Amino acid sequence: xxxxxxxxxxxxxxxxIFLNVIFENPEFSxxxxxFLEDIHHxxxxxxxxxxxxxxxxxxxxxxxxxxxxxxxxxxxxAYLKSSPEYVRGAxxxxxxxxxxxxxxxxxxxxxxxxxxxxxxxxxxxSGLMSxxxxxxxxxxxxxxxxxxxxxxxxxxxxRINVLKPGK
Numbered sequence: 194x195x196x197x198x199x200x201x202x203x204x205x206x207x208x209x210i211f212l213n214v215i216f217e218n219p220e221f222s223x224x225x226x227x228f229l230e231d232i233h234h235x236x237x238x239x240x241x242x243x244x245x246x247x248x249x250x251x252x253x254x255x256x257x258x259x260x261x262x263x264x265x266x267x268x269x270x271a272y273l274k275s276s277p278e279y280v281r282g283a284x285x286x287x288x289x290x291x292x293x294x295x296x297x298x299x300x301x302x303x304x305x306x307x308x309x310x311x312x313x314x315x316x317x318x319s320g321l322m323s324x325x326x327x328x329x330x331x332x333x334x335x336x337x338x339x340x341x342x343x344x345x346x347x348x349x350x351x352r353i354n355v356l357k358p359g360k
Contacts, residue, residue, distance in 0.1 A: 205242075224359025239298060312326040340354070
């Protein structure tokens with residue numbers, strides 16, 4: 194469901210919002226960047242989870258190794274596992290994660306066993322995959338009812354509002 198977002202509202206930020214900006218997605222980069230700027234300036238209060246940050250970190254590591262080493266994304270994980278020095282030296286990735294962590298007006302929630310248990314109900318009710326169900330369970334625990342994402346799967350959860358920046 195799409196409802197106008199009130200100034201000061203809390204919004205859970207999905208990984209694709211950060212990744213659209215970082216990867217300069219032609220369709221979603223600008224509206225995602227404007228949305229993150231609105232959070233940074235206090236128009237909205239951003240929330241996310243350690244799981245989202247981990248998803249961003251993982252995708253960044255894969256993308257950097259694919260680009261720098263010139264291997265397929267399918268081979269990137271095996272390469273990273275066999276090259277711990279590459280992971281240790283991924284300065285560009287660490288800098289991007291620190292940029293996200295240094296944003297003003299955002300909180301990062303943990304994922305507890307209670308969150309995990311709640312996520313199973315979300316999966317059964319909505320058919321979401323496990324990480325997305327964990328996002329919704331985390332939102333439930335912290336009374337956040339809006340998610341910023343371009344992932345249409347969240348539209349199956351009637352109790353949350355899906356905000357697609359720029360749409």
